[in-house]
Amino acid sequence: MNEIFYVKLSHLFLEWVQWSAWTICSTTCGGGTRKSSRKCPQGAGFCSGTFTKTESCNTQRCASDWGEWSEWSRCSATCGGGEMTSFRRCRPATGLCNGNSRKTEICNVQNCSPEWDQWSTWSSCSATCGGGKRTSSRRCRTTGGGGGGLCSGNAKKTETCNLQLCPSGNYPHNVFTSAASNSLTVSRRSHKHPMAG
Incomplete structure (x- = not known):
């Protein structure tokens, strides 16, 4: 009698209450999840298995x-x-x-107004002394990334430079170049000593 009672009591403890209704799906489309749960009358430790389950839902593609x-x-x-x-x-x-x-x-399809870039830095002087020339240039461009244009003014300017006199050579004789023969001629002056007869 007692043995039968214990068997039935043990069987009662292992029975889960029926699963609950599914929860609302987490999304209306594109794939979501929903859950269901159940309870063990004597606590989860007395029943075999899990007390929650999950399944996918609303897996249809969403209307975009x-x-x-x-x-x-x-x-x-x-x-x-x-x-x-x-x-x-x-x-x-x-x-x-x-x-x-x-x-x-x-x-912004309107034509761009052309304008000059900044002047470039001066070039090296063409001479180190006695007067030379150096130049600077600039480029005509249009603002705003449009096509080319025609600017008013010059694209290049020139100025003199190194106007200081060149140092002259201290020679004991005269040196000159003959333009006709394109040859170098050296002439020496003879100086008479004042004591000479």
Whole structure:
């Protein structure tokens, strides 16, 4: 009698209460999860198995749609024709939308006004003394990244440099070049000693 009682009592302790209804799916589309739970009348230690279970739900692909277009970006050029862009996002991010997420439009198509770059640094002087020349140049360009133009003024300027006199040679005789023969001729002056007769 006692043995039968204990068997039945032990059997009662191992019985779980029925599983609860499934919880609401964590997402409405694109794949989510839901849970169900059960209780052991005498506590979880007296029943064999787990007290919760999980399964996937709403695995169908979400219906996707585009969000609003963003504000236009700043034009890539202030004149001469540039581009500006706008973007939009597909919602939800896991969805698949038809069409493009980016669009481009031409902007600032008016002609650019040409202007000069800064003058370059002066070149080396053509002579170290006695007067030489050096030059500086600049380039005509258009602002805003547009096409070329025609600037008013000169692209090159010249000035004199190293105007100081060259040091003269201290020679005991005269040296000159004959332009006719293109040959170097040296002449010496003879000096008479005052004591000579």
